[in-house]
Amino acid sequence: MTSLLLVAQVTADAAARVGEGRIQGGWGYVAASYAIAYGAMAAYAVSLWLRRPRGGKSEE
Amino acid sequence: MRRRGLLSTAWVLLRKDLLLEWRTRARLNALLVFALSTLLLFSFAVGPDTRLLERNAGGYLWLALLFASVLSLGESFRVEAENECLDGLRLAPADPRALFLAKAAGNTLLLVGLGTVLFPIMVALYSAKLAMGMGDFLLVLTLGCMSLSAPGTVYSAIANHARARDVLLPLLLFPLVVPALLAATKATSLVLQGDPMNQLGSWLGLLAGFNLMYWGLGFLLFPRVVED
Amino acid sequence: MNDKYRALRNGLAVLGVLTLAVGAYMGLSWAPAEREMGEVYRIIYVHVPAMWMALLAVTLNLVCCISYLFKASWGKDALAEASAEVAVLFGGFGLVLGSIWAKPTWGVWWDWDPRLTSMSVMLVAYLGYLAMRKFVEDPEKRAVWSAVVGIIAYVDIPIVWFSVKWWRTLHQVQSTPKTVDADMTLALRVNAFAFLFLMAFFVWNRYRIARAQRAAEVALPEALPTSAGHTSTGPVPGVLS
Incomplete structure (x- = not known):
């Protein structure tokens, strides 16, 4: 009897998960992605600033 | 002096290159x-797994041809650089x-010849079988070698005058020929292992388009590459 | 030329950062979770705009390359250099994000998905383009050759895409979730505009650097064999600002 109940519960759980069908959590991936994107752009901005044209006519 | 036509000039240049190639057989x-x-x-890299080697035989053949093409393409303008032959x-x-046509055709011929010699050795080494005719194989080989040679000739003319020319040519050429390599490898595998789903035509079409x-x-x- | 556009450039940067802040808020919390992908799908708000900007930048590069071959100018060459470098930036981190996206979605870091694969081939091709520019010292030859290489590399992108697609469809068909609602589209657009502003800012500044480098290279006429006499196709050093 208990085993039957258990089986029923397990299948219900599985069904619920299939119905949900969605990847749980995953905020770590999202955080890493945003950090890499913004970090890359910030680093590039810094590299542009370091390479900026100095002296000569192009500066005021 | 009478100006020669485009194709006739290309033919003369090609004959010159082939003669040069033949005289320096080394x-x-x-x-x-x-x-x-x-x-x-x-x-050696894959290990003595005969079935794996047989299945990938086409890919190995094309990688060998690709690596060899870098050497032959690199040479094709180096001989002109000596004594300022290109300016001449x-x-x-x-x-x-015409120079482009001659060089690209010369490289194609060289690679097709190389592929023809490599073919029986590949069959022996990897115990590959030829499911379709030899004509199909030669067609794939010719189209594939042509698609390595045309962009390779342009890039070789560029790389020959740059610093680090031995690095530059493969750096430019390898990403470019990815589709050609893919199509040639697939087509060769189909020729070797049979083509039950009739896919050979589309890969040949891709090669032809490339x-x-x-x-x-x-x-x-x-002309813009070699202009002064 | 005085740097009269400096305010405009910095304005672009400010506008870009502000839009990006709004886009980050929308992407990370305002937009709803996706039906199948859950929260992980929020990566697309930075991944997809990055890929779009990479494609936009290589297209700008192509325009510069073609127009350089018709009429040479240092400006076009500098803009080509700037757009290629910015394309490599966006394409580079965009690909890393694509790989991060693949891990929870398909369970592997790299799936040979046609779009990601052709983008990676494109990235390597443009890295080669940039390397070639470094390896050629004569500025005029560099400009012509890189214009040729730029055209050849761009034409390859659709061919690579087709070939990888055919190659992959013999294996399996990749299903991309098509459950997009209006909020998601809006959040994606805001992020795309933020990236666009930042890209314009980057290209513009990189262009100024390239322009200054060209000016320094051409300012030494003795260093160049051709600049003393008349050159038929090369730009005239005097037009440099």
């Missing part, structure tokens, strides 16, 4: 030995587009 031999050892090395040709005056595109682009752009 280079041809070196190329052959290089491609052979590449084929051998693949089997331009002053002849030879149409630079060739059309890059022989056309090379023909148009090459």
